[in-house]
Amino acid sequence: MSNLDIHGLTKSFDGHAVLHGIDLSVERGTLLALLGPSGSGKTTLLRVLCGFERADAGTIDIDGRRVAGPGLHLPSEARRIGYVPQEGALFPHLSVADNIVFGLPRAQRRARHRVAELLELVGLPASYADRAPQQLSGGQQQRVALARALAPAPTLVMLDEPFSSLDATLRIETRQAVADALAAAGATAVLVTHDQSEALSLGHEVAVLWRGKLIQSATPDVLYRRPVSRELASFVGDAVLLPGNVENGAAVCHLGRLPLAVPHAEGPVDVMLRPEQIRIAPAGSATQDDAGTHLATVHDVSFFGQDASVGLTLTEAPQFTLRARVPGHFCPHVGERVTLRVEGGVVAYSRP
Structure with missing residues (x-):
């Protein structure tokens, strides 16, 4: 009751x-x-x-x-x-x-x-x-x-x-x-x-x-x-928003083909994910041809102790920057090349 x-x-x-x-x-x-x-x-x-x-x-x-x-x-x-x-x-x-x-x-x-x-x-x-x-x-x-x-x-x-x-x-x-x-x-x-x-x-x-x-x-x-x-996504926590499309039940954007957390009609959308969904690792020998993995360069770092906010520029789409949130003990340096991949589902919003 x-x-x-x-x-x-x-x-x-x-x-x-x-x-x-x-x-x-x-x-x-x-x-x-x-x-x-x-x-x-x-x-x-x-x-x-x-x-x-x-x-x-x-x-x-x-x-x-x-x-x-x-x-x-x-x-x-x-x-x-x-x-x-x-x-x-x-x-x-x-x-x-x-x-x-x-x-x-x-x-x-x-x-x-x-x-x-x-x-x-x-x-x-x-x-x-x-x-x-x-x-x-x-x-x-x-x-x-x-x-x-x-x-x-x-x-x-x-x-x-x-x-x-x-x-x-x-x-x-x-x-x-x-x-x-x-x-x-x-x-x-x-x-x-x-x-x-x-x-x-x-x-x-x-x-x-x-x-x-x-x-x-x-x-x-x-x-x-x-x-x-x-708007709510950006108000409640940090949000990464990228242009994309919904195709065959998935969101397709510069970070690849990503599963949807909520079903959405096909067409142009803004794709939303949270910074902690972006997992980064030293570039090593990985290339952007590896399935689901993308190359990026660190352009700024905000260190908070227990974690850090890392600004990234995508190698394949340098006009787009995004932010990842990583544990404080694993904090890359500005200028370092890293690989990134997305974990979990994303949310799509229709473009006006």
């Missing part, structure tokens, strides 16, 4: 449409990552779901109960939604415990209802209950904000880019702790983010908003390997 059902949701501001007929379902216990570039409508959708804004049309059902529809707009406090904002927004004059129980009935606030349990759930010691928020790191404050959101046992938890203000190392540690806490609580959650790696690593499913429209919702691996448009 879906915990969240959205049908035909639209929203405009001053005559400018921001959301265009959004249809989306989130199954119970799922962490959905809502991904999109700035201006795509992510924050507006979150605000409409939380009840901060009224939808122009469409319906929203949470846990089988309609909260928005024609002539219906339940206020935020009646929707049983936990909300974690970007900065945590803890009250500085309250202790950690008092922040956690802030939204509970008075008797439960006095009893510090489930404070120790919730701190343990988000990976913090029970001894932190009496600390002030200012005594915690940014990541710890975000965990307390999650504990506060989970305290009333909400039907749905909304997270609005909660890791964006943290440094890289703390961001990874905190988001994993948050994901573990949500899973342990069995919570249904929607994570709003513009960070592709965050969406792919945390989301059980990823929904992509593009100019106010939901263009794809899929598991992270399907979204990455089979994006529905060339």
Whole structure:
């Protein structure tokens, strides 16, 4: 059973449409990552779901109960939604415990209802209950904000880019702790983010908003390997795009005849593959006549430690350059000649 059902949701501001007929379902216990570039409508959708804004049309059902529809707009406090904002927004004059129980009935606030349990759930010691928020790191404050959101046992938890203000190392540690806490609580959650790696690593499913429209919702691996448009392919990770044709069920381009991950009608296309699909090796005695192997020259290298991005110029088609991603321990030098071949299926997009 879906915990969240959205049908035909639209929203405009001053005559400018921001959301265009959004249809989306989130199954119970799922962490959905809502991904999109700035201006795509992510924050507006979150605000409409939380009840901060009224939808122009469409319906929203949470846990089988309609909260928005024609002539219906339940206020935020009646929707049983936990909300974690970007900065945590803890009250500085309250202790950690008092922040956690802030939204509970008075008797439960006095009893510090489930404070120790919730701190343990988000990976913090029970001894932190009496600390002030200012005594915690940014990541710890975000965990307390999650504990506060989970305290009333909400039907749905909304997270609005909660890791964006943290440094890289703390961001990874905190988001994993948050994901573990949500899973342990069995919570249904929607994570709003513009960070592709965050969406792919945390989301059980990823929904992509593009100019106010939901263009794809899929598991992270399907979204990455089979994006529905060339624009989405370039937004979610790095993409190599080459002109080609679909012939007899395969994509034919300067990298040879490549299998299609998704069937496509015959005709001129742009062929998309990921840089890590390009395997390179020292040229040695190989020639471009070897089946599936092509000669290339390295024209630039960006080294990142664990891996490297390698710019390549094809010997047989020097007007085309492409990028491969290789392990850091195997990083060729600029000017080196290498052989390359493609592993796995590719995706084709019809040319306009």
